[in-house]
Structures are given as structure tokens and as C-alpha cells.
Amino acid sequence: MARTWKTLSFRAGSGWQNSRSLVESIFVDHVNPVGASNKAKPESLAAMFREIVDEHYVVSDDESKRPYECDGLSVYKQLPGLVVMPSSTEQVRQIMRLCHKHKVPVVARGAGTGLSGGALPDADGVLLSLTRFSKILEIDPDAGLARVQPGVTNLAISEASAPYGLFYAPDPSSQIACSIGGNVAENAGGVHCLKYGLTVHNVVQLTVVTVEGEVITVGCEGMASAGPDLLALMIGSEGMLGIVTEVTVRLLPEPPHCRVVLASFAELEHAGDAVTAVIAEGIVPAGFEMMDSHAIRAAEDYVGAGYDTDAAALLLCELDGTEEEVRHGIEQVTAVFRRHSAGSIRVSQNEAERLLFWKGRKSAFPAVGRISPDYYCMDGTIPRRSLSRVLTDIARLSSEYGLRVANVFHAGDGNMHPLILFDESKPGELEKAEAFGAAILRLCVAAGGCITGEHGVGVEKLEQMLDQFSDAELAQLNAIKDALDPDALLNPGKGVPTLKRCQEYRSA
Amino acid sequence: MSALADLLQQVRDAAAKKRALNVFGGNSKQHLGREPSGDPVDMSTFSGIVDYQPSELVVTVRAGTTIAVLQNALAEENQVLACEPPEFDGEATVGGTLACNLSGPSRPWQGSIRDHVLGVRIINGKAEHLRFGGQVMKNVAGYDVSRLMAGAMGTLGILTEVTLKVTPKPEATMTVCRPVGATDALRAMNELSRMPLPINGACWCDDNLYVRLAGPTSVITAAAGQIEGSPLSDDRGFWSGLREMSLPFFAATEDLSCISLRSTHDHFMPEANWLLDWRGARRWLVADYDRDALERLVMDAGGEVWRTRGEGNDAGEVFPYRSEAYKSMLSSLKQALDPAGIFNPGRLYSWM
Numbered sequence: 001m002a003r004t005w006k007t008l009s010f011r012a013g014s015g016w017q018n019s020r021s022l023v024e025s026i027f028v029d030h031v032n033p034v035g036a037s038n039k040a041k042p043e044s045l046a047a048m049f050r051e052i053v054d055e056h057y058v059v060s061d062d063e064s065k066r067p068y069e070c071d072g073l074s075v076y077k078q079l080p081g082l083v084v085m086p087s088s089t090e091q092v093r094q095i096m097r098l099c100h101k102h103k104v105p106v107v108a109r110g111a112g113t114g115l116s117g118g119a120l121p122d123a124d125g126v127l128l129s130l131t132r133f134s135k136i137l138e139i140d141p142d143a144g145l146a147r148v149q150p151g152v153t154n155l156a157i158s159e160a161s162a163p164y165g166l167f168y169a170p171d172p173s174s175q176i177a178c179s180i181g182g183n184v185a186e187n188a189g190g191v192h193c194l195k196y197g198l199t200v201h202n203v204v205q206l207t208v209v210t211v212e213g214e215v216i217t218v219g220c221e222g223m224a225s226a227g228p229d230l231l232a233l234m235i236g237s238e239g240m241l242g243i244v245t246e247v248t249v250r251l252l253p254e255p256p257h258c259r260v261v262l263a264s265f266a267e268l269e270h271a272g273d274a275v276t277a278v279i280a281e282g283i284v285p286a287g288f289e290m291m292d293s294h295a296i297r298a299a300e301d302y303v304g305a306g307y308d309t310d311a312a313a314l315l316l317c318e319l320d321g322t323e324e325e326v327r328h329g330i331e332q333v334t335a336v337f338r339r340h341s342a343g344s345i346r347v348s349q350n351e352a353e354r355l356l357f358w359k360g361r362k363s364a365f366p367a368v369g370r371i372s373p374d375y376y377c378m379d380g381t382i383p384r385r386s387l388s389r390v391l392t393d394i395a396r397l398s399s400e401y402g403l404r405v406a407n408v409f410h411a412g413d414g415n416m417h418p419l420i421l422f423d424e425s426k427p428g429e430l431e432k433a434e435a436f437g438a439a440i441l442r443l444c445v446a447a448g449g450c451i452t453g454e455h456g457v458g459v460e461k462l463e464q465m466l467d468q469f470s471d472a473e474l475a476q477l478n479a480i481k482d483a484l485d486p487d488a489l490l491n492p493g494k495g496v497p498t499l500k501r502c503q504e505y506r507s508a
Numbered sequence: 509m510s511a512l513a514d515l516l517q518q519v520r521d522a523a524a525k526k527r528a529l530n531v532f533g534g535n536s537k538q539h540l541g542r543e544p545s546g547d548p549v550d551m552s553t554f555s556g557i558v559d560y561q562p563s564e565l566v567v568t569v570r571a572g573t574t575i576a577v578l579q580n581a582l583a584e585e586n587q588v589l590a591c592e593p594p595e596f597d598g599e600a601t602v603g604g605t606l607a608c609n610l611s612g613p614s615r616p617w618q619g620s621i622r623d624h625v626l627g628v629r630i631i632n633g634k635a636e637h638l639r640f641g642g643q644v645m646k647n648v649a650g651y652d653v654s655r656l657m658a659g660a661m662g663t664l665g666i667l668t669e670v671t672l673k674v675t676p677k678p679e680a681t682m683t684v685c686r687p688v689g690a691t692d693a694l695r696a697m698n699e700l701s702r703m704p705l706p707i708n709g710a711c712w713c714d715d716n717l718y719v720r721l722a723g724p725t726s727v728i729t730a731a732a733g734q735i736e737g738s739p740l741s742d743d744r745g746f747w748s749g750l751r752e753m754s755l756p757f758f759a760a761t762e763d764l765s766c767i768s769l770r771s772t773h774d775h776f777m778p779e780a781n782w783l784l785d786w787r788g789a790r791r792w793l794v795a796d797y798d799r800d801a802l803e804r805l806v807m808d809a810g811g812e813v814w815r816t817r818g819e820g821n822d823a824g825e826v827f828p829y830r831s832e833a834y835k836s837m838l839s840s841l842k843q844a845l846d847p848a849g850i851f852n853p854g855r856l857y858s859w860m
Contacts, residue, residue, distance in 0.1 A: 142698035143772040143789075165702060187648045198646060200655070201623050214833035222768030222789045222811050223615060226827040227838065227856055228664060229622055232655030236648045253704040280563035282586065282676030322704065324727045381644040383564050413645040453646035461649070468649050472636045476845070477650050483840035496650060 049084050052094045059083035068127050071112045071119040076459055080121030087132035089245040097213035105492050108239040110179030116458025118238045130181050136160050144251045150181025150244050166251035169196035180247050187236030189454035191287040194412035200235045207246035211485045238456055239491040241484045255320035260357045261333050263342040264311035271313035272388035274340035275411045283332050287318040288412025295364050295406040302367035305360030308344055316361055364408040372421035376433045380444030381415045381453035393443050401436040415453035442467055462497045474502055520635040523848040531662040531852055533572050533601030537608050539816055541661050541855045565674050566643050571603025571667040582674055590618035590675040594752050603667040609659035612751040613709040616786050622658035624673045630665035633846035643671050662852040664845040678722035685718050686737030690775045693717040697787040698772055705731045712784040757783045760794040763818030767791040769811035824858055
């Protein structure tokens, strides 16, 4: 979980208890299109939905709606007007037609593991839970394709493909639970996207239900589709342009060999430079991760992966492929690490050791959770060459704000996950953590990077969108939204701040 | 006034008068799409490498930069644009390649030009110069406007700058070749693609199957041992002929169609003249035939067909049939990016 904060109470209309005016006002902003005239609607709507899906798949009582009040970013909470759980494209089509007719907002939700509040419900809207879309429809191992429903978990696709010697490459850390539909919505990444790409590189076709309740197919199993790339437009659009009801993904051959090089460094800068040097050498690691001293110690205390707890930084570099490819890669990587003053260098000698090396990295978040009452996970991305500089700046900000920060990140592709440690029970510390986080994202943008590499904007980073884009660019993004969803019914108040709010924020 | 300021002024004027602009780069892809019309906007002068950071594997170029110039600059650093788009006598530009979403034989393994795009700058129909995406590998802030431009044929805006991910150049390549019929070749290409081999091309042409390997010499030599056939001596010649559409197959005078289809789909119309690329997912057909009948057949199989030479269908379209809902989505997007409808109208579809 990105934030382990205790609950902040949050009710649409009554506003926040703390001072995030932008998010508050955007939320109020989008609740109102439904307006007072629709306040009485949920029950009559529920009756109409019960004509479409079985009655127990329409949830209207508060107790049963409770599990849907937030996603993985649990600081944002809101009970939805109704929860509807369809299981076919036809049902989604009918639901969308109804919602479109009655101008009811619709928020699609997969497994609810998102880290930016992208699946935060709408108080007067329908929360469309897609977990019943849980079938793997087809695996064509020769074509390297799997056609699945959006509620299937990321890991389940790889598990179903394993008997054919294939796997689905994007592997967000929540892969055991997150759904492929949610991955599509956020363009999820993971540890292996340095070599294998993000969701957008690994999905070939989608079935999408439009806000009007029309069904379209975007992309093509033949790897080329004429005209503007609507497939790419849909991927990462956070459920704001359509509802995905079927996903065809690309499967890749399982690499027969896989080994990890684990290296420790006495200086952060040396580790940062080593990352750049490995990539510059022409090596394409399957995964390339970095941890700083806070993260190393927390992880080592937690799982005992054998990390050097005196190190300022640790690099994990995974190489995969044929035996020959892996041997060749390991020689190159260890040589580069030596040149960059690595302390200890260890190469996994067997699968058990490889998994042990990874275990520390993979449990870094919960491990950090043990050394701090709360933490806040950022997702900024920077050019690799700025790694050392940005890390130094983060350390400076850390002392300015008086908050510790543990750095864990996908170093190979410059995607940082600084974890800001704080204690929400101390007055003002939450706000300080947020301000620190915003400052880190500004650093990322200034370094030529971006505010989110894989978690999405959701409700969390609406303000930071103003650091990333000019008003004209935001207006263009809003025009695209408006073109496909003129009444702003699909996941309103997420992803792209409205122009009105942009102006207010900039003049503030 | 700078070239950019001139361009912005030209767009502003055209939008005010609702005059069509025919935006093009090297004019090397006139054979794709429908007939261009409007006042010419020649982007080929808008060229040059803006920023190249070999250690970042990222290059930013002005859209009129040719693919050939770019590949040469990358080669000096031992890097490549791995989707190997056609260079068309050195005239194809980066902007045109992205606008047409053209990729070469390595596409199933290395991705398409769209997969390599990290960011773009565009001029929209309101004459605003906008930036989307960036220079980093991962970026999920806002809608993916950069990749939306891929395949748009310049109908959604003028590309002025493109940032691409580049790749270390493989140490060596090697092609294994054997004579075989189309059906067996399709099966072989798909079965080989399931194996963890460093394949970087698989094509059936003139009753021969060609499989290209790329990587360190020791790695591809070991892999070649697992593939039936003998080494092809003119390795580069064949693949560049395929990429540039200069193989004898493409010289036939009949209509030329490009079909995008699941790679395991059965070989059909065996009497016709075929070339099967992309391990069977891209199928070139040279034949005079009932276009609408072929389109129905391919659509029923979940594929797409478009003409790259010859007349369009009865409605004058060369690109695939689209449902009303799909058309409406594209038209709305066109309106959102180009409200006056000035960019390459009718180039993609008659209605857009």
C-alpha cells in the first residue's frame, strides 16, 4: 500500500478536514453535474440495474458498499452511490446506456490495488466492479496471445501461460492481486519493464464499451491497426475514456536462464553512475533495481536477504536469456560494477539464491512500514543520468523537512519510489510529508522527468499535473476527454484537472 | 521569423480560413492512404537532431529528420532504432514514419515505431505548440497523445519533434533459410517464436522461409543450431529489400494489399501471390480481387486489410472498414485536436 495512513474522514460536499483545496474543489465540481435532482435516484436506478444483473450484484446498503470506498491509496475514501457487478460485455453495454441516459457517473474498478486513488468512488455514481470478469477466454500459445477478461489477475495470466513455456511480462509489485483491467487503466509497469516494456507494449487489443454504451474493438491481433492509435489512447486513461471488457495480451517465451548480480556501494553517487554505465555499455538487463541505506537496513532486518547493511546503496541487476546470453551479460555487468568502485559483488548461483536476493527488494515496502508508523510512496521518473543529482537533492530536502526518506526504485528506467517516512499522529507531519512529496515531484519534472511513471495520476497527483503540463496542454487533454465523454461521466475528477481549477491553482 | 513561427502562422491562417493543409515530410509515402489535398506544408526542412544521449538510450529529433540520417547518427554510437522502419531512398522522415506507424521486419520482437516513442511536440489545430510524453521510459501523466499520433497520417496535428527510445546495436545478425510451402512456413514461424531464441525476423517469400537471429555472435551461433536450414549469404540484402519493399515481390503491377492478422490464422487464397512477414501476422497480397469480399473475410478473422497500391473500395476508402461507433470516436478526436479540420483532410478516411 502506498500510504499506510490512518483514515482521514472525507465526504463529498462537506470537504476535507485538512487543506487540500484543489482536490476538494475538483471533487465537488464533478459531483454536481448529477446535482440535487438526481439525489433520489439510487434506488430507482438500482431497480433498473437489477433488470440487467442478478439482484445480489447490485449493492446499495452502506455496509456492503464499504469494501469499495477506497483503492490502495486508502487516504481517499468515499462510499459509492451504488455498486454494480456485471460479468459480460452486454451487461456493461446496458448499464452504460442507462447511466448515460440518466447522466450518472461511472467509476470502473478492478482489484482496487491502485496507488493513486484512480478507483475512488463517486458519491452519486455507480461503482462498476469488474471482478466477476474473471475468465481466461483463450490462450493461443503459437501466436503468443492470451485473450482474457479484465478482472483476471496479472499473475493468473502468467500462471495459465506457464505450461506453454510462456509468460506475461509486465509485473507490477501487486501482481498477485491486481487485475489486468486495472493494469490497462494505469499502464502498469513493474520490475521487468526495462527489457519487456509497459502494459502499452504488451497489450494488442481491447474491447471497450463507450460512455454511450457502444462496443468497439481497438488494436489488432495482427500487431498493426490502421489509423490513430486508439489502443494506446485507452491504455493509461484511468477509466476516463471507456470501460474495458476484454483484453488481448502478448505472451513471451520464458527465458531459460536468469541470474542476478547483487552489488553494494559505499557512495550513492557511485551506484547511480554504475546504473548509467551498464545501460551505456549496451546491456539490457531484465530488471535493474536500486535501494539506499534506509531501505537496505529495513529489508535486511525484515527478511535477511544477506544485504550489506553498511552500504550506502545496493544494486540488483537481473539478466535473462539463453545460457550463453546470461553468462555474457554477467561478465559485462560485473566488470562495470568493479569500475565503479562496487564493494561486494555477488552473482546468484542458483534459483533459490536469486529469489533470496530479490526477496529483500520485493519486501522493501512492508519492511519500511516496520521502521516508520506511516510512509508515503512517490512515483516520479527521471533521466538516468540525473539519478545521483536527484538523490542528493532528495537527501537535502529530507533534512529541510525533517523527515526521513527511503529510496527504492527501478533504477534502470529511472522510475523512483522514494518512501517518505512520517508519523501521522504528530500534528502537521502529514502535511509536511505531502509537501515533501510534491517537492520531490517538482525535482523530477525539473530534471526532465515526470510526476508518475506507473502509478497514474488518479486523484493524488492532480495538482502536480500543473507542474508537468502547460495550460494549453491541459486544455488539449481536457478536449480529448470531452470528445469521448462530453458529460464527464466516466471516472470524473481524476487524471486531468479541469481548466477552472488550473486557473485557480496557478493564481493562488 | 523562425521556421516554427512561420509554421504556427500558417496554421493560424489556415484555421481562420478553414483551408486544408497537406502536411508531409519526405513525400516518400504517397502510396499510402488516400489522395492528399490542400496547401503544402513541407516538414522536411524542419530537421536535425535536437538532443542525443547515448547513455540514456534516448534521442530527440525534429520531425523532418530522415530515418537514414538518424540511423547513421545512432550507428556512430553503436545504437539503432530497433523497429527498422523503411528509409525509402533516404527520404522517409521520422515524423512521416510515426504518422504512418511504419515498422520493419523486426516488429514482432522489437516493437513498432509507436512502441519506441517517448514523447512528441505537436502543433494542434489552434496553432498551439504542445508537448506530450517526455524523454523518460515511463510516463503515465495524462492521455498518451504521443502514441495517438501513430498511424494518424497527420490528421490530428503537425508533428514537430519526436523523442525515441533507441537500442544497443546487436553485435551480429545471421539468417537461416530453407525452401518450404506457405502453410508449413507459418507453422514453423509460430513454433520458433515460442522458443526463447534471439529471433529478430521471420518471413516467408518465394517459397523460402527466412529466420533472422540477432545478438552476440556466440549467442546466435548457438541458436542457429536449433533452426532447420542453411545460412543465407546475403543476409542484409534480403532484409533491407523486405523493409524497403524493393524485393521482386513488390514490383508486380497488380494491386498490393497489406493484411494484419493473428499469426496463427490459416493460410488462405493459396493460388494468390503472397509474402508472409512478421512471423505470419503481416501478410502482403499481390492480386486483383474483389476488395470488399477480401475485407469481409479478413474482418471475420479479426484482422485488418488496407491497400497500398491501386484503387480504394466502392466508397473510395483504402483503410479498413470501421463501425459507426469507431468512426464517431475518431471524428470526435479529430474535432478535439483539429477543430477547423485543416490537417490532411481525407488522407486517412473520406469522412475525417
